Structures are given as C-alpha cells and as structure tokens.
Amino acid sequence: MIQPRTLKGFRDYLPQAMLPREALMQTAREVYRSYGFAPIDTPALEYLEILAGKGSDETDKQLYKFTDAGGREVGMRFDLTVPLARFSAQYAQELGLPFKRYHIAPVWRGENTQRGRYREFIQCDFDTIGTESVASDIETALVIHDLLTQIGFGGQFTLQVNHRGVLNGVLESLGLLDQSTHVLRAIDKLAKIGPEKVAAEMQSTAGATAEQADKVLAFAALSGTNDQVLEQLAPMVEGSEVGQAGLARLTEVLAGISAAGVDPARVKLDVSIARGLDYYTGMIYETTLAQLPDIGSVASGGRYDNLAQMFTKQRLPGIGASLGLDRLLSAMEELGLLPEVRTPAEVFVPLFNAELLGPLLKLAADLRAAGLKVELYGEPKKLGKQLQYADKRGHRVAVIAGPDEIAAGQCQVKNLSDGSSETVAQSEAAAKITKILSEANAGE
Amino acid sequence: MIQPRTLKGFRDYLPQAMLPREALMQTAREVYRSYGFAPIDTPALEYLEILAGKGSDETDKQLYKFTDAGGREVGMRFDLTVPLARFSAQYAQELGLPFKRYHIAPVWRGENTQRGRYREFIQCDFDTIGTESVASDIETALVIHDLLTQIGFGGQFTLQVNHRGVLNGVLESLGLLDQSTHVLRAIDKLAKIGPEKVAAEMQSTAGATAEQADKVLAFAALSGTNDQVLEQLAPMVEGSEVGQAGLARLTEVLAGISAAGVDPARVKLDVSIARGLDYYTGMIYETTLAQLPDIGSVASGGRYDNLAQMFTKQRLPGIGASLGLDRLLSAMEELGLLPEVRTPAEVFVPLFNAELLGPLLKLAADLRAAGLKVELYGEPKKLGKQLQYADKRGHRVAVIAGPDEIAAGQCQVKNLSDGSSETVAQSEAAAKITKILSEANAGE
Numbered sequence: 054m055i056q057p058r059t060l061k062g063f064r065d066y067l068p069q070a071m072l073p074r075e076a077l078m079q080t081a082r083e084v085y086r087s088y089g090f091a092p093i094d095t096p097a098l099e100y101l102e103i104l105a106g107k108g109s110d111e112t113d114k115q116l117y118k119f120t121d122a123g124g125r126e127v128g129m130r131f132d133l134t135v136p137l138a139r140f141s142a143q144y145a146q147e148l149g150l151p152f153k154r155y156h157i158a159p160v161w162r163g164e165n166t167q168r169g170r171y172r173e174f175i176q177c178d179f180d181t182i183g184t185e186s187v188a189s190d191i192e193t194a195l196v197i198h199d200l201l202t203q204i205g206f207g208g209q210f211t212l213q214v215n216h217r218g219v220l221n222g223v224l225e226s227l228g229l230l231d232q233s234t235h236v237l238r239a240i241d242k243l244a245k246i247g248p249e250k251v252a253a254e255m256q257s258t259a260g261a262t263a264e265q266a267d268k269v270l271a272f273a274a275l276s277g278t279n280d281q282v283l284e285q286l287a288p289m290v291e292g293s294e295v296g297q298a299g300l301a302r303l304t305e306v307l308a309g310i311s312a313a314g315v316d317p318a319r320v321k322l323d324v325s326i327a328r329g330l331d332y333y334t335g336m337i338y339e340t341t342l343a344q345l346p347d348i349g350s351v352a353s354g355g356r357y358d359n360l361a362q363m364f365t366k367q368r369l370p371g372i373g374a375s376l377g378l379d380r381l382l383s384a385m386e387e388l389g390l391l392p393e394v395r396t397p398a399e400v401f402v403p404l405f406n407a408e409l410l411g412p413l414l415k416l417a418a419d420l421r422a423a424g425l426k427v428e429l430y431g432e433p434k435k436l437g438k439q440l441q442y443a444d445k446r447g448h449r450v451a452v453i454a455g456p457d458e459i460a461a462g463q464c465q466v467k468n469l470s471d472g473s474s475e476t477v478a479q480s481e482a483a484a485k486i487t488k489i490l491s492e493a494n495a496g497e
Numbered sequence: 498m499i500q501p502r503t504l505k506g507f508r509d510y511l512p513q514a515m516l517p518r519e520a521l522m523q524t525a526r527e528v529y530r531s532y533g534f535a536p537i538d539t540p541a542l543e544y545l546e547i548l549a550g551k552g553s554d555e556t557d558k559q560l561y562k563f564t565d566a567g568g569r570e571v572g573m574r575f576d577l578t579v580p581l582a583r584f585s586a587q588y589a590q591e592l593g594l595p596f597k598r599y600h601i602a603p604v605w606r607g608e609n610t611q612r613g614r615y616r617e618f619i620q621c622d623f624d625t626i627g628t629e630s631v632a633s634d635i636e637t638a639l640v641i642h643d644l645l646t647q648i649g650f651g652g653q654f655t656l657q658v659n660h661r662g663v664l665n666g667v668l669e670s671l672g673l674l675d676q677s678t679h680v681l682r683a684i685d686k687l688a689k690i691g692p693e694k695v696a697a698e699m700q701s702t703a704g705a706t707a708e709q710a711d712k713v714l715a716f717a718a719l720s721g722t723n724d725q726v727l728e729q730l731a732p733m734v735e736g737s738e739v740g741q742a743g744l745a746r747l748t749e750v751l752a753g754i755s756a757a758g759v760d761p762a763r764v765k766l767d768v769s770i771a772r773g774l775d776y777y778t779g780m781i782y783e784t785t786l787a788q789l790p791d792i793g794s795v796a797s798g799g800r801y802d803n804l805a806q807m808f809t810k811q812r813l814p815g816i817g818a819s820l821g822l823d824r825l826l827s828a829m830e831e832l833g834l835l836p837e838v839r840t841p842a843e844v845f846v847p848l849f850n851a852e853l854l855g856p857l858l859k860l861a862a863d864l865r866a867a868g869l870k871v872e873l874y875g876e877p878k879k880l881g882k883q884l885q886y887a888d889k890r891g892h893r894v895a896v897i898a899g900p901d902e903i904a905a906g907q908c909q910v911k912n913l914s915d916g917s918s919e920t921v922a923q924s925e926a927a928a929k930i931t932k933i934l935s936e937a938n939a940g941e
Contacts, residue, residue, distance in 0.1 A: 057586040057808040060542050060571060065584055067592070068535035075526070075536050082519070087865050089842035089872025089890075091512035092519050096617050097541065097573075097603060098504050098561075117542075119563030122607050127504060129541075140509055142501040148511070149889055151875060159541060163566050173540050181875070188854060188875030195862070312855030313862045364501040398533035410632060411756030418639070418757045421531050428533025431595060431625070431632030445593055446533075 062164065062172035068395045073382060074175075077204065078157055081177050081376055084199045085155040088192060090179045093154045095136040097161075101126035107135045107363065115162040129161040133176045134360075134373075141182050142364035150183030150369075171379075180373030182360060187302060190336045190356060191309035193372050197340055197352045198315050200376055205390060206342060208316075210351075213323040213339045216303040217355070220327060222296010223272050223289050232259035237327040240273050244325075248274070272324060279307055279322040286324070299335070306336060334358040338374055345384050351377045394447035398426040399490055401448035401469075403439040405455045412459045416452065416479055423483035427452075443469065449493065450486050454479075506608065506616035512839045517826060518619075521648065522601055525621050525820050528643045529599040532636060534623045537598045539580040541605075545570035551579045551807065559606040573605040577620045577819075578804075585626050586808035594627030594813075615823075624817030626804060631746060634780045634800060635753035637816050641784055641796045642759050644820055649834060650786060652760075654795075657767040657783045660747040661799070664771060666740010667716050667733050676703035681771040684717050688769075692718070716768060723751055723766040730768070743779070750780060778802040782818055789828050795821045838891035842870040843934055845892035845913075847883035849899045856903045860896065860923055867927035871896075887913065893937065894930050898923075 059065055066074060082092070101118055108131055117129040130136050133156045141152065157177045164170040179196060181189040194212060201210045220237060224230045239254040251273075252266040261269065272289060275282050283304055290296025303322065310320055326339050335356030342351060354374020361369045385391050402417050404410060417429045428448065430439045436453070443451055454464040458476070466485045467474035470493060477485050503509050510518060526536070545562055552575055561573040574580050577600045585596065601621045608614040623640060625633040638656060645654045664681060668674045683698040695717075696710040705713070716733060719726050727748055734740025747766065754764055770783050779800030786795060798818020805813050829835050846861050848854060861873045872892065874883045880897070887895055898908040902920070910929045911918035914937060921929050 054810070055546050055807055057547070057583045057805070058544065059587070060540055060544055061567070061569065063540035063542060065540070065588070066536075066538040067588060068537060068598070071536040071538055074538075079523075086841035087870045089840055089845075089870065091840050092510075092515040093512060094510040094515055094518075096504055096507035096509070097605070098507060098617070100502065100504055102499050103501070117563075117565065119561075121561065123505070125505065139501045143503070144509070144511060149886065153872070154512070161541070173542070184875050186875035188848065188858075188873060191854075191858065192873070192875070195858075199865075309854060309858055313858040361501070363499055366498070396533055396535050397530035401533075404632065410635075410753060414632075414635065414639075414753055414757040421643075426531045426533065428597070429632060429636070431628050431630035431636070442593065 062166045090153045090155040104128040138361040142361040152182045155179040177376040182371040209343045215337045216299040218299020222293035225293040235259035241327045396446040398428040400427040401443040402429045407433045506610045534597045534599040545572045548572040582805040586805040596626045599623040621820040626815040653787045659781045660743040662743020666737035669737040679703035685771045840890040842872040844871040845887040846873045851877045
C-alpha cells in the first residue's frame with residue numbers, strides 16, 4: 054500500500070477551489086478574445102538551452118531540469134514569456150506581425166515553500182508582438198480594465214499607469230540615468246519601506262547625493278489628477294529627449310483610454326510604479342483592488358523593446374500583461390466573493406425509487422435541453438440522505454418526482470436556499486427553476 | 498544566438514490549431530458540467546512511487562522521471578487516472594461519495610516519435626467514483642452521446658456498448674474463463690486482422706481448441722438489432738452467474754439510454770468490443786464516427802471495480818470515459834469541419850488614420866459591449882494593407898470609418914466573404930454585423 058500524498062510544494066485543486074479558478078480562466082479567455090488575441094500553446098518541456106539564463110538568477114536556480122531518456126538536456130518552463138520569445142522567433146513569418154496572442158498554462162519553479170509559494174502555478178498572459186503603436190499600449194490597458202470589470206470588480210479597482218521613459222527622463226535631468234536600475238529598484242519599495250529608507254538606499258546603492266535623492270522622492274511623490282501630474286512632469290523632463298517622448302506617449306495613452314469610454318476614476322497616472330524589472334522600456338501597468346490595496350497588483354505588465362533577441366536577429370518589440378490568477382482568487386476568497394459550492398450543477402434530481410429511473414432520466418435530459426445543469430442522484434436511497442448530499446454539494450434547486458407526480462406529468466420544484474417548494478407541470482419546470490436562479494442571483 | 502526549436506517529440510499550437518482545440522475543450526467542460534461533473538486539478542509532478550508500476554510496462558518505460566533539487570524521486574503524470582486514484586484515496590472523506598469529476602489536462606509519455614505520436618497530449622476524462630449504480634452506467638453513455646452531438650456529429654456517430662461480464666460469461670460457459678485476457682486481446686483485433694488470424698491467436702496464446710475458437714468467433718460475430726442480440730446472448734451465458742448478471746445490466750443500461758430520449762440509431766450493442774484492458778470489469782463504451790470508422794474510437798471508457806487499491810483499503814468502484822481530443826481534431830480536419838481561421842475575432846476595424854484612433858477605439862468598445870469580438874488594427878497603414886492582414890487572419894466583417902463617416906456617426910460594414918458593404922449608423926452596426934454572421938452560419 055502506497056501512501057497517497059501530494060508532492061511537496063504542490064497542491065491539488067478540489068472542486069470548490071477549481072470551480073472559481075476555471076470561471077476566472079474562462080473570463081480571461083473571453084476578454085482576450087474580444088480584442089482579437091488568439092490562443093497558442095507550447096510544450097511544458099523545452100530544450101534546456103532555450104530556458105537557462107533567460108530569466109533571473111532566481112529562475113535559473115528554481116528551474117526543473119533533467120536529462121530525458123534520449124539524452125537531451127531539458128527543462129520545465131518557468132514562465133510563458135521565454136516560450137513566447139522562442140515561438141515568435143520560430144514562426145514570425147508564418148504568423149505575420151503584429152501578432153496578438155494569449156496563453157493560459159501552468160509553469161513550474163522550485164520555489165522555497167517556506168514563503169507560502171507553490172511550485173506549480175497558472176500564468177495567464179496576453180501580448181501584442183511586432184508593433185510599437187500607441188493603439189497597442191492603449192489596448193493593453195483596456196484589456197486589463199475589461200478583465201477586472203468582467204470578473205466582478207467594476208468600480209472597485211485602480212489601473213495605475215506610468216512610462217519608463219518619464220522616469221528615465223527625470224533621472225537623466227538629474228544626472229542619475231546611469232544608476233537608473235538602482236534608483237528604480239529603490240523607488241519600487243516606496244510603499245513598503247517609506248521615503249527615508251528609499252532615500253538611504255538610493256544614496257548607498259546608486260551613489261546619489263542627498264539632494265538628488267530628495268528630487269527623486271519629490272518626483273515619486275507627485276500627486277493630483279492625471280492632468281495635473283502630466284503638467285508637473287513637463288518641466289521635470291525638460292532637456293531629456295527620452296523623457297519628453299515618454300511624457301508624450303503617456304499623454305496619448307491616457308487620452309486613448311478615456312476616448313474608449315473608460316471611467317476616468319479607474320485610471321491613475323502613478324509615477325512611483327517602476328515594476329522593478331530592467332525588462333520594461335515603455336508603458337507600465339499595475340492594478341490595485343480598492344478593498345485590498347495591500348495584496349499588491351493583480352494584473353501587471355508593460356512594453357518591452359525586443360522580445361526575442363536571444364533567438365533571432367529580427368527585432369520584436371511588444372507589450373503585454375498578465376492576470377495574477379492565484380492572487381486574485383485569494384482576494385476574492387478574502388472578500389467573500391466565492392460561493393461555497395462543490396458542484397457546477399444548479400439542479401439536483403433525487404432518485405425517488407429504482408423504478409422511476411427511466412422517467413427521471415428523461416426529466417433530467419429535458420432540463421438539460423433547456424440549458425440547465427442537472428445532477429441526477431444514481432442510487433435510490435432515502436430522500437433525506439439524497440437531499441443531504443445535495444446540501445453538501447451546494448445544489449440550489451431540487452426537482453422531486455415520485456410515482457404520483459410522474460403519472461401526472463408533474464414535479465416538485467424545491468428552492469434549496471429557503472426550503473420553499475411548488476408542484477408544477479414538468480414542461481414548466483425549467484422556466485420555474487430559471488426564475489428561482491435569476492431571482493437569487495439578483496438578490497446577491 | 499540560440500536556435501529557436503521545439504523539443505523533439507513535442508509540438509507547438511499556433512492559433513489556427515489552438516482555436517478549435519480550445520473550442521472542443523470548452524464543449525467538453527460544458528457537457529461534463531451539465532451532468533454535475535465537477536472540475537479538479539492535480540500537479541503535473543507526482544512522487545515517483547505514485548506513478549511507477551501503476552500503468553503498463555510501456556507507460557513505465559515512457560515515464561519522464563528525475564530527481565528534483567530536494568533529492569525527491571519524481572515523475573510527470575502519464576495519464577489522469579493514476580492521479581485520480583491517488584486523489585480519491587487522499588480526499589474520499591472530504592469529497593463524499595459518489596464523487597463525479599472531470600479533469601482536462603496535459604500528460605506526458607516518452608513515446609516513440611516514429612509512430613507519429615507526440616510526447617505531450619491533453620486528456621479529457623470524466624469519472625463517477627464510489628457507486629456501482631446502473632444510473633452511472635447509463636449517464637456515462639449519455640455524456641458521450643451529448644459530447645459528440647454538441648461537437649457537431651449529431652446523427653453521425655455510433656456509441657458501441659458491451660459488458661465484460663457477458664464476455665466472461667460466454668467464456669465461462671466455454672471453459673475459457675482462465676484464458677480470458679488472451680481471448681479478449683485477440684477479439685479486440687478482430688476489425689484489424691480478421692477472424693482467421695484471431696482464431697489462430699486464440700489457439701496459440703489462450704490454448705483454445707479450434708471448436709472453442711469457432712464458438713468465440715460466432716459469439717463475436719453476433720449481429721442484428723440490440724434486442725435481437727440480447728436475445729441471442731441469453732442462451733450463451735446460461736449457467737454463468739457473471740454472464741447473466743452482465744446481460745441483465747446491459748439490458749437495463751440500453752433501456753435507460755433509450756428512456757432518456759437518445760435516438761436508438763446512435764447506440765449499438767457490439768459484443769466484439771473488449772477494450773483490450775484487464776482494467777474494465779463491467780460496461781464498456783466506444784464511439785465510432787460514421788464518416789471515418791477506421792480512425793477508431795473517439796470516446797471510450799468503462800466500469801472498473803476498484804480504482805485506488807494501491808493507495809487505500811477503501812473499495813472505490815467507478816465508471817468513466819474520456820474524449821479522444823487529438824483524434825477527434827484530426828477527424829474534424831479531415832472532414833473539412835475546421836474553419837481556416839487564425840483569430841477569434843469576427844470583426845476587424847482598420848485604423849483609417851492616426852487622428853481617428855480615439856473615435857475608432859470607442860466604436861470598437863461599443864461593438865464589444867454588444868457582444869462582438871473586435872480587433873482594431875493599431876497602425877495607420879494603407880487601408881489595402883490592413884485588409885490584407887484581416888484576410889490572412891480570417892476576420893469575417895470589417896467596420897470601416899473615415900473622417901466623413903465618423904463626423905456623421907456612421908460606418909461602413911463590409912462582409913469580407915462576399916465583399917458586399919453597406920453604410921449604417923454606428924448605433925446600428927452591431928445589429929447589422931450580427932445579422933451577417935448568423936446568415937453566414939446558417940448557410941454553412
């Protein structure tokens with residue numbers, strides 16, 4: 054006998070956890086598709102040379118790698134960006150540019166489990182490759198906006214936007230451009246460690262003077278409406294070409310988001326976000342939930358200069374972002390937005406007795422044909438036992454029919470949340486159930 | 498520079514291949530859910546002891562296994578059944594029985610690539626655990642029926658059913674029960690190698706006499722309506738308890754499928770199917786496409802006695818089946834059922850010129866709000882170039898608006914299949930497009 058156990062650092066998803074996870078992935082697919090992003094998939098395994106050295110030192114250390122039975126050095130993908138780079142280089146001609154793709158798939162990292170992280174998780178990315186258009190910058194913001202809205206956070210999130218060129222322009226004006234990586238890493242910690250420690254870090258790691266550090270902090274503390282911040286930025290990037298171009302792009306992107314009809318309250322120009330990575334070169338996006346600002350960004354991304362330079366000479370600029378599926382699910386759980394349900398089926402049909410199996414199979418089939426999801430209990434146990442099962446699973450309506458009801462072409466439709474019940478013609482059951490479900494949804 | 502290439506034995510899915518694959522998985526999810534099957538997920542990696550020796554000698558040989566950074570012996574799952582066994586043993590108490598789950602996820606096998614197989618493929622399984630009810634046998638058939646119908650093969654497939662007890666009962670009557678594995682393996686090749694070679698194989702591997710082999714073949718050749726075959730089987734299983742019980746169950750299952758409203762022409766009792774595995778103990782299912790019978794079964798499964806005996810003392814009988822995703826996609830491609838489309842978006846909006854970006858973003862957003870999927874081209878290239886892009890991608894309608902149309906609140910709706918076009922108010926564009934799309938779908 055072997056002990057059934059899950060590999061250390063990994064987890065199983067039971068129905069209660071998997072149902073909202075699937076719903077979220079489906080919403081992401083629908084939103085991505087509504088903008089013309091097309092799905093792709095790539096293998097879990099890649100030649101090791103494709104993956105090694107392509108992320109950070111950390112991802113290199115965390116890489117699952119081994120020699121396959123054919124003697125090939127292989128690795129399990131640690132993100133979807135390196136496979137996208139390989140894919141784009143390999144098929145650029147065939148795909149045509151610009152190429153808009155989404156990819157929702159698991160990735161693997163040998164994370165330190167003491168930090169509460171798992172070694173397998175789903176990434177949920179969308180990217181537009183092969184264009185530097187302002188339209189693709191705007192669209193990336195619109196997709197994030199629609200994602201959060203469709204998921205159910207309409208009016209309850211802020212999309213923070215920034216442009217790396219503006220940051221670099223300000224640093225250039227201050228003579229700190231060569232130290233930008235250190236400065237940006239420090240700024241990125243502003244919310245966590247506060248301005249004094251950030252100033253100290255800039256002085257120690259970037260060699261900034263106290264005055265330079267103060268000016269950087271003054272810049273990072275800019276506030277007001279988006280228009281006010283844009284106005285205050287103009288003099289700060291004066292004399293820096295990259296800063297002026299960044300500011301112009303940022304202005305265009307904000308105007309475009311607005312023109313598309315997005316509520317201006319959802320979008321905030323925040324010069325302090327830098328996304329810590331050297332990778333991004335243009336627009337940057339983060340997304341904060343109004344009720345849970347401390348959990349960090351739930352959808353983030355930005356523009357990069359050249360996706361696939363390790364695989365092709367063709368320059369492939371692009372922009373993309375990704376939905377933080379696990380973080381968002383935790384947030385929804387914390388906010389009580391996830392129903393305690395272990396079944397996808399709203400309707401439960403108990404098996405009154407074994408002789409009625411035929412007519413009840415037909416009744417269940419008719420309800421399914423009307424678009425309902427229906428679980429028929431398979432064993433003729435006592436009705437109370439069967440309804441206990443339904444209660445544990447979280448079915449919302451029971452359709453009960455004994456010999457008399459079947460003979461009369463009727464059934465009892467029982468609302469399992471309030472216990473009320475009504476006997477109706479079987480032909481009217483679907484309409485009655487649909488009404489109960491829609492009233493319950495409206496009342497939530 | 499590293500050569501961008503896909504690991505040997507693996508493949509990438511470009512949008513044209515991935516779009517129908519995603520559609521098929523979504524249909525499977527919807528059908529599974531409509532019967533109350535709930536989604537679960539398990540890790541790609543398991544402790545090696547969970548996987549090793551749990552499939553066939555072949556799956557053992559093909560197993561991807563390695564030692565992880567923590568010194569654990571691990572393997573990549575080679576199917577979804579062993580993880581289900583581990584999962585069911587681990588959570589049986591928490592889940593409650595019967596437990597109905599579906600699992601759609603990749604598995605890995607180091608297959609010999611010369612046979613045209615890939616080393617990573619999606620399995621698409623559903624199972625009902627913890628019950629021996631006839632209802633679960635019937636429901637398994639209904640799910641397969643609904644799957645094929647929803648995918649678009651309504652009226653064009655045959656669900657073949659059989660019961661292992663009937664086979665064993667006949668063998669018992671013939672005194673061949675101890676050799677049943679060899680006999681069943683031989684019968685399973687009937688369609689491929691013909692009766693003579695099957696008879697020879699039974700004599701050589703099962704030690705059957707020529708007379709016994711003839712009787713087995715006569716049994717395997719039984720034909721007629723389901724009722725006629727049931728009638729001919731009765732005397733053949735006389736004196737075998739297991740045979741009579743099997744026949745009774747088979748009769749009940751066929752009656753239940755019928756009672757649920759399934760067209761009798763879709764279901765065929767075929768005593769020759771044995772599914773070559775020792776694993777199945779009760780009902781067996783296979784599914785053949787009318788237009789492509791030679792590609793083999795596209796959805797198969799059956800009942801098993803004890804899912805998780807290597808992991809728990811609790812007996813867990815069950816029944817399940819799985820959709821052959823790749824085989825079905827090849828079939829659909831061969832039958833011309835897959836559209837040559839590289840985008841999920843029906844609607845294409847060219848960017849007439851850079852100044853119109855704002856109004857066109859709004860127009861695209863309005864069309865999306867009406868439920869359409871819309872790709873806005875991001876660069877103000879020549880209209881002809883942009884429409885070439887749309888043509889390559891397979892968008893079906895273009896919505897074109899220049900400065901005059903925008904000023905008048907209008908746009909041109911162009912049907913890209915027949916080239917016809919009409920200028921309408923922007924507020925009426927969505928309705929016009931929906932009409933074009935539904936007419937095209939009706940005409941297909």
